Amino acid sequence: MLKAALLANALSCVIFGMIFVFTGPATAMFLGDPPVWLVRVLGMGLFLNSVHLVFVARQAEPKKAVVMYFVMGDALWVIATVTLSLCGIFITTTAGSWVTMAVAIFVAACGIIQLRSALLPQASANGTAFSAR
Numbered sequence: 315m316l317k318a319a320l321l322a323n324a325l326s327c328v329i330f331g332m333i334f335v336f337t338g339p340a341t342a343m344f345l346g347d348p349p350v351w352l353v354r355v356l357g358m359g360l361f362l363n364s365v366h367l368v369f370v371a372r373q374a375e376p377k378k379a380v381v382m383y384f385v386m387g388d389a390l391w392v393i394a395t396v397t398l399s400l401c402g403i404f405i406t407t408t409a410g411s412w413v414t415m416a417v418a419i420f421v422a423a424c425g426i427i428q429l430r431s432a433l434l435p436q437a438s439a440n441g442t443a444f445s446a447r
Contacts, residue, residue: 316381316431317371323384323424324367330417331360345414346406363387381432388425392418 334341334357338350345353367384370376395418399405405414 315427316376319424319427319431320367320371320376320381320384323388323421323428324364324371326417326420326424327360327364327367331357331364333357334360344407345410346402346404348404352404378432381428385425385429385432388421388428392422392425395421 334353336357338354338357342348342350342353370380370384395405395414397403399411399414405411
């Protein structure tokens with residue numbers, strides 16, 4: 315289950331990373347009023363994160379600390395999304411708010427699965443314990 319969650323997380327990061335980088339102005343307009351440079355920087359960060367997620371997902375025994383790093387990143391993404399949307403900061407359109415909330419729910423689900431796998435190693439995809447290193 316851990317491997318699937320990491321790969322699903324990676325896929326969403328690469329998709330949204332590419333959208334943010336290659337369609338920054340349109341994405342900014344869809345969301346409301348974030349600066350285009352910020353949208354593109356977030357896109358580059360998402361793409362880099364996707365590479366790291368795939369790298370970790372391919373490991374036989376991912377380190378618990380690395381999985382927790384992704385869990386914290388997912389939690390931060392969800393909290394930031396909800397805060398920005400509810401406060402009307404950058405995410406100011408109705409459609410932008412709905413889509414970002416839907417993405418936040420997906421990201422939260424990935425984070426919860428990853429957290430569960432980190433806390434209960436037997437829940438990991440291949441049944442092996444995490445590396446203590």
